[in-house]
Amino acid sequence: MKKNVIVAQSGGPSPVINASLLGVIDGCRNRNDFGRIYAAWHGVEGILKEELIDIDAESSEEIARLRYTPASGAIGTCRYKLKENNDEDYERIIEVFRAQNVGWFFYIGGNDSMDTAAKVSRLAEKHGLELTAVGVPKTIDNDIGDDKFTIIDHTPGYGSAARYWTHIIQQAEEENRAIGVSEPVIVLQAMGRTSGYIPAAARLADPKREMPLQIYLAETDHNLDSLTENVNRMLVERGRCIVVASEGFNVGSLGEARDGFGHIEYGASRTTVAQKIVNHLNDAGLKARGQATGQVPGILQRNTSLFASTVDIDEAYRVGLKAVDIAVTEGGGWMATILRDRSAAGYSIYYGKVELEKAANVARKLPADWITADGLDVTDDFIEYALPLIGNGPPPIEFENGLMRFARLKRQFISKKAPDYVPVNMR
């Protein structure tokens, strides 16, 4: 009897995570190695609670629509942290896999998820459960891997976040040029905690450096005072300024909240980086008429489907296919990966694999030599790296009565076969 498949997602949504899910589904269906395909509802929580969606019960039309459906609403995601010594939860995963005859596990997520997949894989082996666990990378932050790009060149999700920033900065420039006489400083807060890839993408809007754009990264030692000085210098020179600041930019305490992984959750903080900057600038007094204004796009930068990159969508899909290919031909313990052929004339990538543990234990920052000496910009090397990732134009999203027609899954749960269980963190 062929073993069944569980596919699950973890961590923050991205505009292309469902494309990877579709890649895994199509990859499994293209072969004869697999039994039924189940998706865990809300990631590892769904496995623990044995809430498993029967993907084979969904219509093929709706499944195909996953390609352009953003975020992770189709099968859900979670920030449930399986603790290091939380043997009980890990054992439970094995119990559910055994009860449902699951022999294949595809886990779409970031570093933490790769760590979880590796642990599940090892534990299954220990328990004599035949399980092939393969990871599918996903994070808009692009912070998986090393800064030599040998583990992964870029993560699915990043190209779309980069495209979002490219376009909103193009628009911010139209706006700032329009109304800079009375609203001279536009402050925009970008996601990315410790890793500056997302705010850096603002530069893609202006590769020739014609805009009055300044980028404040978590990786530099700028602060509110040096920012104010720089902005005022720009106001004297150009009369206006566009400020992109990482949520991890050093502005002092925000009253940060923490998510289930212990990571800072900036969206729930007591104040925002953008607000601190706006207040500091307005208090210091701008060298221009008018005031600084703040915008915090928050989740919009990780779920805006019209800003998804067609390149990113395609790669997210193919890396899902690749994960299935690895599972069948190479076995478990790997993460599928995207590598770039740097010797090629144009943009050229290929898909590969890396040990889950290796992917789990690296948190990439923007390479120091991609940041300009004044700490306010990124270099042409960054532009060369990132520009191909944003594609050229919007994806062909389907519209119906004015609305985007996203995948509508029935989400039919399969019968539970394991004993009832309450996950450790939910007791």
Next chain:
Amino acid sequence: MKKNVIVAQSGGPSPVINASLLGVIDGCRNRNDFGRIYAAWHGVEGILKEELIDIDAESSEEIARLRYTPASGAIGTCRYKLKENNDEDYERIIEVFRAQNVGWFFYIGGNDSMDTAAKVSRLAEKHGLELTAVGVPKTIDNDIGDDKFTIIDHTPGYGSAARYWTHIIQQAEEENRAIGVSEPVIVLQAMGRTSGYIPAAARLADPKREMPLQIYLAETDHNLDSLTENVNRMLVERGRCIVVASEGFNVGSLGEARDGFGHIEYGASRTTVAQKIVNHLNDAGLKARGQATGQVPGILQRNTSLFASTVDIDEAYRVGLKAVDIAVTEGGGWMATILRDRSAAGYSIYYGKVELEKAANVARKLPADWITADGLDVTDDFIEYALPLIGNGPPPIEFENGLMRFARLKRQFISKKAPDYVPVNMR
């Protein structure tokens, strides 16, 4: 000798304001009544300073691109308030018009701009200057007119802001469904000061009311406590909640800033409505795991060209054409307007005119009978009104090397002919 034309923009940008500008330009070029076409750089400030862009010096390809170029960066806008008894500035406008042989004035803007156009028109008459001044309505707020829709059915700009909110709420639903287990409450702050048309458009994302969506308008008497109660009720029922709050929703003081018109400028306030809501919810304690998170899209809702409505773009263009038509056939003192044939089976509009004074002196709010009894939603009548305005799909924006290809004007200024002058508010 044919009289020259000045076209100018005022107030906040919109994704379709340049389409109206294009309508005025094309309208003038379609007739033989006009001399040269000048655009005032940064609205009335450009007139006062005699900074006039020679539109006839621009290439026709770039002018045509105005149709899909958002915000007002092409010719600029301003929030310069011509004060009631500021005779000096008004006299200066007449002086510049006379010096540049200007006989036609098209002013694209909201209520305040219509008031300015009316005053300029009267003053020209008083001074014996032959001047035809016609207004072109523009505001994403949809707050020009009366709530019987006899002055104007809807303003160019609103359909695009409504489409922005429709789609970001569709995406927020995908996100909230995805990760509601750990980030159960998404708070999004909408523009609109006193008028609830923009936050109301969130409902268009979900006409069948399937989402856990609550809309907090400036027009209701909800407050932070009642909001918290309602959100927690939703969390008990559905486990998650999407909160859309007007920037004018009553949360107590924000430390508001004021713009040149004396209007509250929420983007520059000391804190935001979204932040106050997030903090209040997290302090009160959510009846769910996780935290509320806030997003403040700010200017993105008024300049995102991929979210511009094709219906809105077309109407913005045609109302520009109509303004020229009115100027030639009916004379000055009018604002071009969009009216709806409510007896028609489908969506059917026609263009008309209204006295500038009549347009200037009304600030429309959402009709009380379009707000549901619980003050958390809008009715089906609103949906019927607003849904046709968002169109069905994105505009055909041109892309080049990954970037949106917006109009690039040379902005060649014509020679000054009037004496030097410093505007009253800039002394």
